[in-house]
Amino acid sequence: MQQENPKIPMTGSPRNCDNPTPKEDEMANTDDELEDGGASLIERAPSPHLAALSEKARDYARNARSDNTRRAYDADWRQFAAWLRRSGLDPLPTDPQTVGLYLAACVEGGVSAGARNIGEVSAGARNIGAGGRAPVSVATLERRLAGICWHYRQRGDPLDTSDRHISTVLAGIRRAHGRPPLQKEAIFADELIAMLATLDMDLRGIRDRAILAIGFAGGLRRSEIVGLDCGPDQSEDGTGWVEIFPPGADISSASRDSADVSSASNNDGGAVLQILGKTGWREVEIGRGSRPETCPVALLETWMRLGRISQGPLFRPIARKNGGVSANRLTDKHVARLVQKTALAAGIRGELTEGERRRAFGGHSLRAGLASSAQIEEAHVQKHLGHASAEMTRRYQRKRDRFRVNLTKAAGL
Template sequence: MLPVPFALNPALPANAVEIAARAKGYAEQAQAENTRTAYASDWAIFEAWCAAHGVQSLPADPGTVLAFLVDTAGTLTVSTQRRRLAAIKSRLRAFGVTLDTAAEPFRSVWKGIRRAHGRPPVKKAPLMPMQLRRALGAVPPGLAGVRDRALLLVGFAGGLRRNELAQLEVLARPGADWVEDGPDGLTVHLARSKGDQEGEGQVIGIPPGVHRSTCPVRAWRAWLDVSGINAGPAFRSIDRHGRMGEDPLCAHSIALIVKRAAIAGELANGATQADAEAAAKKFAGHSLRRGLATSAARNKAPGHLIQKQLRHRKYDTTAGYIEEAQLHDENAASYAGL
């Protein structure tokens, strides 16, 4: 638990305790829920390490934190260590303790750890339109198949993150993410997202597809028609007997649906079961979002439109997707006359 962010002043009104408690709640809300969860876990690990080594965790001095990083170097990825360091600094800061990581020897040792153990991030492959079409063609019939078609196409065309897909509802509700069906296509209303932590709201347009078999609007309407859903979560669990539940799919289930569709598509293309499963390991829930960005960039879509659909706050993030997609198309070597 975080401390009350300010000391109670006798001059404050009678309900000062209540005000302080509310202030504490707002302080906790300064970070996204996923960040708070990850930081809490990281701090618990650091506390346990300190207890095992007979050193103090709160307040922790730079030497203790540095020893923790050195002890776990090479066994953890640098990105995990970086997050744990951020979690420790955040926790200490909440108690009025500033951890100085800029002074020596902390700065040099931490830099050395990053240089020695830094690795490129492992990125999931984009699910490209041809792969998506094969996957859709191999989706089995039935209620789950109709749901999966809608989920894959709406997720791809909307450039949605897997947690955003999981949270979609079919009707407007305060604080909910929902889909509006109109004459020009679908409009996805997001109350809050990774790129909108302050809840200003984001709106995403999904136009009809050129091809009937890959039209996200038709797929969405077909799913609502077959499922009979008229309120609540859009994408729900379905058991092996074809019975639909009331609860929304979780983000992990979204990733599994993408992988399952990828396997079906590879099998339909003549791959063996083993090869199909190996190929599907490259894909996850993010493959839909990356697939839209990559295919749009390869088809020369303007960068600002890709940024708008992906809702990146900074164009540099979008540029990373575009550079990867056009790695061979927009290349100086192609002008060398080889």
């Protein structure tokens, strides 16, 4: 005899499918909205406030590195991606072995455009100039590797440069192809005076005199020169500003820690630059010179007065047709071309050919010239240039202390 299952008593009111509970009714309405094409929480467009914050966050992310660094890293990635396409390889996921092959290919002058597998890539990398490309230096190769690593990090797939396929290949390249770094020639004070004398006395020449003098006296990078504004918070792309103090000015209100307030009336005045460099904000003091025609502060004041510069970028282009001053900012390439042109016109290093002299001088020649000319304690030069270490400052001091300490004689020979 089959026994019936005992009935389980129900507590509370039974569920009525025809009359759903309020929560079920709400869920059903939500489903109906989704079926009717209504916007769900995930699909809902972000609010204008969040959209503005997102755009601002992207701007901050872009400003994490300088424009020159971003352009260099982008060029490095494009070249790496083009090599991968020619070799039949994929950029993702990251493969340290592939990157090691690319480093070898760069040093050996490229690979054959017809290579389609790793074996052919390796064979092509062993043939110097197989791809018709000039080999790169070790410094350029390290920069390219940094650009590749940066792009991989942005894609959420970091590249492990400590992997043996990269680290050992790079160590071998340094050992076989390492050379002393090619540095720009330093420009000394007497050479700078000769360069200033080659410029015309028109408005463009007055501006260029101020650029050379301020760049030398401040030990500035070319990007720091053109990034100056007339005052704080005057432009979005500015990386610093200048404040000029006349002779005898009371500088106690400027909060100078090293200023002697009691002798404020006896000071010569000068210019104080607030600069955002590679190591953060730093303050650069530029004193007045002994002659107006070579004084950096006097030349800067003349340019600002005749160019009617009081707001925004400090150094600006000048139209060739009407001589009008633009509202835009000069590019840092102008500084490099200006140094090369005036050094060539002044006959500096006349024993070199014209092409060699153009390669020998650049924007860093001004910065290296101050570091090599200033006969003061190294700590002051390091602070002025904004270097994080004394070793970096010594790299800029071209031949300053050469043969001053003669260990040969000190040893008794």
